[in-house]
Structures are given as structure tokens and as C-alpha cells.
Amino acid sequence: MSNKKPNHHKKAQTEILGLAIIVVFIAIGMLFVIKFSLNKSDEGPREQFINSELASNILNSMIDTHTSCRNLDFSALLKDCAENNPGKIRCTKSSYCVNPNDSSCSINNQNQQVYSCEFITDEINQTLINFMSLMGNNRNYLFTATLAEEEIISLANGECTVWESAYQPLPTYKGALNLRFQMCK
Numbered sequence: 412m413s414n415k416k417p418n419h420h421k422k423a424q425t426e427i428l429g430l431a432i433i434v435v436f437i438a439i440g441m442l443f444v445i446k447f448s449l450n451k452s453d454e455g456p457r458e459q460f461i462n463s464e465l466a467s468n469i470l471n472s473m474i475d476t477h478t479s480c481r482n483l484d485f486s487a488l489l490k491d492c493a494e495n496n497p498g499k500i501r502c503t504k505s506s507y508c509v510n511p512n513d514s515s516c517s518i519n520n521q522n523q524q525v526y527s528c529e530f531i532t533d534e535i536n537q538t539l540i541n542f543m544s545l546m547g548n549n550r551n552y553l554f555t556a557t558l559a560e561e562e563i564i565s566l567a568n569g570e571c572t573v574w575e576s577a578y579q580p581l582p583t584y585k586g587a588l589n590l591r592f593q594m595c596k
Contacts, residue, residue: 467577470592473538474579479503480530486581488531493558493581493588498527528563536566543568543594551595558588571595 474486480502491500504523535554543550551569555562574593581588 466575466592466594469542469594470577470579470590473535473592474581474590476538478530478534480527480534485531485535488527488534489556489564489588489590490581490583492526492528492531493556493563493583494585496528496563498530500527500530501525502527502530504530504533532564532566535564539566540568553591553593555591556588557591558583559586563588569595 474489475484477484478488480488480500483500488498488500488502491498501524504525539552539554543552549569551571552567553571553574554564554566556564571593573596575596576591576593579590579592581590
């Protein structure tokens with residue numbers, strides 16, 4: 412006679428342990444599925460990064476862009492506008508007659524001399540309108556330039572509930588000119 416105990420009890424315990432481990436794995440898997448389905452946003456990480464960087468890139472590119480006013484860039488005209496409102500620099504307002512049906516673009520006004528504030532406001536507005544229409548869906552935007560709590564320029568195109576924002580300070584002798592560009596997601 413042999414003193415061995417039957418193995419069927421150990422097999423049953425091993426099977427129950429195996430089933431318990433499988434149940435734990437399934438429960439953990441379900442928790443992950445529930446977590447990711449509840450936190451799912453409309454944008455993935457790539458789209459969120461692109462949108463957050465896009466507003467900043469647009470603002471930075473625009474500041475360094477040269478205009479038809481004495482070949483000065485946006486930042487030089489913005490600084491002149493902030494320091495000498497309405498500006499010391501005079502520009503010819505000839506490039507703004509994009510729409511021939513616009514009453515302000517009559518032949519008499521096409522070569523009108525304007526100060527930097529009016530010129531740069533029109534230039535920024537036209538640049539943003541053109542750029543946003545190229546991006547598709549004519550995205551709405553908001554652009555402001557403030558100097559010591561005083562709003563120098565404020566341009567808005569439409570309403571939005573969720574904005575992507577970019578900020579850029581420009582040094583002037585009167586303090587920092589704070590530029591803010593927001594575009595609708």
C-alpha cells in the first residue's frame with residue numbers, strides 16, 4: 412500500500428487559483444477600458460499639441476513679417492503705435508482695397524497716408540482673415556495689444572467658447588506691449 416494522498420484536491424486548488432487570476436486580469440482590463448472611455452476627448456495628444464503650438468507660431472511669425480510700410484515689420488509698427496499713439500510713422504494705405512465693393516476703398520482713399528496704429532491694425536486684421544480662411548472653416552480669432560492695462564488694438568472675428576491662446580510681450584520705452592492672439596479650436 413502506498414501512503415500517497417489523492418492528487419485531485421491539489422488539481423482543484425490549482426484550477427481555482429488559475430480562475431481567480433483570470434478574473435483579476437479581466438477586472439483590471441475592464442477598469443482600463445472604463446477609464447479610457449470616460450476620459451476620451453475629441454482630440455488626441457497630437458492634435459492638442461498642434462493646436463496649442465499653432466496659435467503661438469502664428470503670432471511669432473506675424474510679428475516678424477515685413478509690411479509694405481517702409482519695409483518695417485509688424486513689431487516695429489506695433490511699438491511705434493504703443494509709444495506714440497496714433498503713431499509717428501506714416502504709411503500709405505494702398506494695399507487694403509482687397510474688396511472693390513468696400514466703400515472705404517474708393518479711388519480717392521487708395522493712397523491715403525495713415526499713422527502706424529491704423530495701418531498695423533488693418534494689416535493684422537487682413538493677415539488674420541486671410542490666414543484663418545486658408546486654414547479652413549474660417550476659424551474665429553481674437554487679437555489684442557495692451558500697454559499698461561490700456562488696450563491699443565483689439566480685433567475680433569466671431570465668438571468661441573474654447574480658445575487656443577498665445578502671448579508675446581514686446582519691449583517699448585513705455586513698458587511691455589502685451590500681444591495676445593486667440594483662435595478658436
